[in-house]
Amino acid sequence: MTSSPTTPASHVLEQPTGPYGTRLLQGWFTTGGAADLDEHLNRYGPPPLSRATGRGSVAPVIRAVEDAGLTGRGGAAFPTGRKLRTVAEGRGPAVVIANGMESEPASHKDETLLDLAPHLVLDGAALAAVAVGAEAVHLCLPRTRHHQIRALGEAVEHRRQRRLDPVPVHVHGLPHYYVSSEETSLVRWLNGGDARPSATPPRPFEKGVDRRPTLVDNVETLAHLALIARYGPAWFRGAGRPDAPGTTLVTLSGAVRTPGVYEVPMGLPLGEMLGTAGGSSQPLGAVLLGGFFGSWLPTDQVMSVPFTKNDLAALGAGPGAGVLVVLPRSACGLAETARVLAYLAANSARQCGPCRFGLPAVAEDFAALARGQADADLSHRLERRVGLLAGRGACRHPDGASRLAATALRAFADDVRHHLLSGPCAAAGGEPVLPVPDASVPQDHEWR
Amino acid sequence: MAVIGVSGHSLRIDRIECGGHGVCAELLPELIELDEWGYPILRDTHVTAELLGHARRAVAACPVLAMRLDRVVRQKSGRT
Amino acid sequence: MTGIVQLAASGPSPLWYATRAGGTVALLLLTATVALGIAVGGRYEPRRGARFEIGALHRNLSVLTLVFLALHIVTAIADTFVNLGWLVAVVPFAASYRTFWLGLGTVAFDLMLAVAATSAVRLRLGQRRWKAVHWLGYAAWPVALFHAAGTGTDTRLSVQLALYAGCVAVVVAAVWWRLYRAGPGRLAARLWAGVAAAVVPVVLAMFLNWGPTQSGWAQRADGTGSASATSAASTFDNGRSVA
Structure with missing residues (x-):
């Protein structure tokens, strides 16, 4: 450390x-x-x-x-x-x-x-x-x-x-x-x-x-x-x-040598932060910053960025709860995102329109994209549906899911093209990197 | 430009109460359209004086009273 | 309606016919209001267009119901042949004439007034409280129906019976339509609605068969009232119900 x-x-x-x-x-x-x-x-x-x-x-x-x-x-x-x-x-x-x-x-x-x-x-x-x-x-x-x-x-x-x-x-x-x-x-x-x-x-x-x-x-x-x-x-x-004082706890996982919880000073460049977890264990593809509500960012863009709200905001991201997941180049970012979206869709409170209909639809579209089973209209439809999630729920759940989906489409743009044109990549069926829990929908009484 | 206090009205939707009945979009298409599942998309929360009457009618017609019209005094710079 | 016209020609007081006609029309309008409310209530799939119009129709029908109810009540009280005070309009079971059956009408009227008053101030009241009161509309309809069947001078006419049957059919159909669209969830509520929709017509048919369509109902109708019913009222009534 x-x-x-x-x-x-x-x-x-x-x-x-x-x-x-x-x-x-x-x-x-x-x-x-x-x-x-x-x-x-x-x-x-x-x-x-x-x-x-x-x-x-x-x-x-x-x-x-x-x-x-x-x-x-x-x-x-x-x-x-x-x-x-x-x-x-x-x-x-x-x-x-x-x-x-x-x-x-x-x-x-x-x-x-x-x-x-x-x-x-x-x-x-x-x-x-x-x-x-x-x-x-x-x-x-x-x-x-x-x-x-x-x-x-x-x-x-x-x-x-x-x-x-x-x-x-x-x-x-x-x-x-x-x-x-x-x-x-x-x-x-x-x-x-x-x-x-x-x-x-x-x-x-x-x-x-x-x-x-x-x-x-x-x-x-x-x-x-x-x-x-x-x-x-x-x-x-x-x-x-001065603009981001103190230390903060972060959870570093994915393709790092010693994943775990670390205490780091605010403003530490992300590359150095990965260094506290022993550095990368494989060639890197992208990082997920902020967790399931977070943003996918290409690794080469972020290593020198300080971990502060303002610096990350410039990339369209935020510190979130201090979660940094490193995706190895060998993994499929679209498949990872599809699994997270399915989990977020199942774990919504199903109270507002965007979480009852929009988010499950986006999760389904993403799953089809990850499997390489996209129809001709998927690209446009997904973009429109993702764009309509944010700001339309009682809480920020749809906003977070929208950010994850939108940044995935951007950070993995090459993969999206590949999945659309020639089917799923070899990594799509591989071992998952992100720890996504079971995506079953809670019963009404289980919320009490 | 000088900062002036502008009073007006702003529209708010209780997204949990909203059942996607779609009455609001029929009565206030200037500010509200529906997504593919019938839930409202609010183009702008600010209600201009010309639309105030329509907005009031839309608020009153919502079958589940999920819309609110709040009076706001907002600090607004000269350019809009 | 020809029956009513004929009756109007032979009857003693125009007010009395206005009362009966007003009541019958009010019942038809109430039925339309309730059936529309049941059929379009809830929200099960995206619906485009005509939402506002249907809502406005529901509201206008309800206002029209109250107008005819006002005619029904005012003419009944103004008619001197049966001695009814103004209090009878709002205090249930206070009438000396057919205390119970007329009282049902007052109950239905009170329920409708509560529904109308809360709807007028719905924005201030808030959705939850408004809706709690609005549910009374479901109670007002069967109560009004039994009031019509029990008090109604015209109940023995086949045209009138056909109207009642039509009213019941429309509301039951509306309930079924709603249940059909509702899909899974809230099983208990759907079961209760289904049972209630089935019970009302059965009870009404049994009641009509036992009471108003049999001879001598006029006397029995007064007898089933509370102790406040007076024999003086029944003597008035005899002349009335033969029509």
């Missing part, structure tokens, strides 16, 4: 930055195991809750997060400080949701973080709860991760015994479909409904759980918040770039 050197600055802890510039994963790099509460308290001390109380004005921790320039690590990269401030200014008691759903199959960073440093996340949730005036914290986890739900339940209980958390923390296991991690899905499920997205406005920060202002933050974002509260914005900005 490599990273740019960071300034060791500390007034509480000797070394708030661990080996390879790690912060969130420092404990793991130091001890090689998950941090229990004793070890966590030895390393970091209790959460500095006094800095989270504003006494009528904005809490110091909110100002610190704003100064630190922390952005959401769940995919949208929204400024966390602004969200905190908005919820804090909302009427009445608030609610905090820690989003550990990680429904993106190519991402493992939230699961890893919750395994290795659960108390950093819980510290962040407690600090955020005090800062926004919340009366409860809900930690949302996939129902399928039994071990993690149990482990976090125990961690919360240990904290309760030590009276570390100022508000009750509830650990929930939710249905684990692709759209279940959307913030309105969490709110709707916690309010007794389906874990499916709702129409906005109102957004959760206006009216969320029990109609209260609700802060929904990714668990990694909360863990960063816990460190910023302790070590301050200047320390946080010691890693990354």
Whole structure:
């Protein structure tokens, strides 16, 4: 693992930055195991809750997060400080949701973080709860991760015994479909409904759980918040770039030597990022940046691009939840995309027109294209249908699928021509690269 | 150009409520067309004064009340 | 309609004939409104064109129903031969004349008023609340039908019976059409709709056979009313129902 050197600055802890510039994963790099509460308290001390109380004005921790320039690590990269401030200014008691759903199959960073440093996340949730005036914290986890739900339940209980958390923390296991991690899905499920997205406005920060202002933050974002509260914005900005400060967790997979979850400084060029995972193991074809909602980019275009929202936006991509999948040249990008689209179509909430009809139709077209069974009109039809997905759903599911399909058609334009004219390439039937789960359609009761 | 406050109306569709009945496209073809499955494609959310009456009628005629007409005061620069 | 014309020529009061004609036309219009609502409700495949027109037709028919209902009610109350107060128009089972059967009419009218009032303010009410009330329309139709059959002076006419049969056939056909288009899903709701559509005609046929088409129904119709029915009303009635 490599990273740019960071300034060791500390007034509480000797070394708030661990080996390879790690912060969130420092404990793991130091001890090689998950941090229990004793070890966590030895390393970091209790959460500095006094800095989270504003006494009528904005809490110091909110100002610190704003100064630190922390952005959401769940995919949208929204400024966390602004969200905190908005919820804090909302009427009445608030609610905090820690989003550990990680429904993106190519991402493992939230699961890893919750395994290795659960108390950093819980510290962040407690600090955020005090800062926004919340009366409860809900930690949302996939129902399928039994071990993690149990482990976090125990961690919360240990904290309760030590009276570390100022508000009750509830650990929930939710249905684990692709759209279940959307913030309105969490709110709707916690309010007794389906874990499916709702129409906005109102957004959760206006009216969320029990109609209260609700802060929904990714668990990694909360863990960063816990460190910023302790070590301050200047320390946080010691890693990354001025316009994209701090470190971030990324999941690197595909044709790399040592796939896994890594902590890297923001702004690291993608080529160097692949270097942290041991570099490429085969000749490269393209990279999928941002996961199943992400963008396919030709490898040669992206290796020198820094991992920041702005730099990636110039390529029509985004950091997403820090997912980078490297496709070897030997694989068929169209077949990979077709499988992902089939999964996204099956995992939609089937609430809006584009997800009930448009997305399944696009997935079918793509499957025909990948199989080399395209009819004469497919190219035009696919382009039109892909173009009509974005912006026409209650949530961003159709937008994400549209981006994936559109960038695939662009990045694999040669393959598209080949598949249209002379049938599927040799790689189309080969071993799949992307980890695509079963694409069965959930029953109505399974959303509860 | 100077930035002026322009008040107007903007059209919003609740995509979950929308059942693709298609009444809106019959009454407001200037702003709404239908995709191949009958679901609305909103060309522009901004409703001009000339279309306001038609937009109101379309909102009221939606069988599932999936459309909203919001009053907006938007900061708009002189060029459109 | 020739039967009605003949009756009009021989009857004592034009108001009474207006009441009966108004009621019959209102029932036909209500049937058309409900059947149209059932047939085009829901959304099962993309539909191009005429959506708005059908919606407008449904609404206009319902308004026309209320107009004829108003005629039906106003003439019935204004007619001095049967002593009905204005309260009878909205308070069910308050009439002394054929308390139960006339009360059904009041119930149906109240239900229709609720449906009409909520539809007028639908935008403010919101879809869910509006729809909850709108479902009452399904209840109003059979209640109105039994009111017509039970109170209706003309029920024994074969023309009138044919009209009732036609009304039932149209609504049942509309329900079947809707169920046919609905496809899978919501099995319980579809089952209930099918059962209800089958039960209404059967019960109506049994009722007609047992009651209004038999001699002496006029007296029995009053007898089935609540305690508020007075014997004075029945004496009025005898003269009426022989027509």
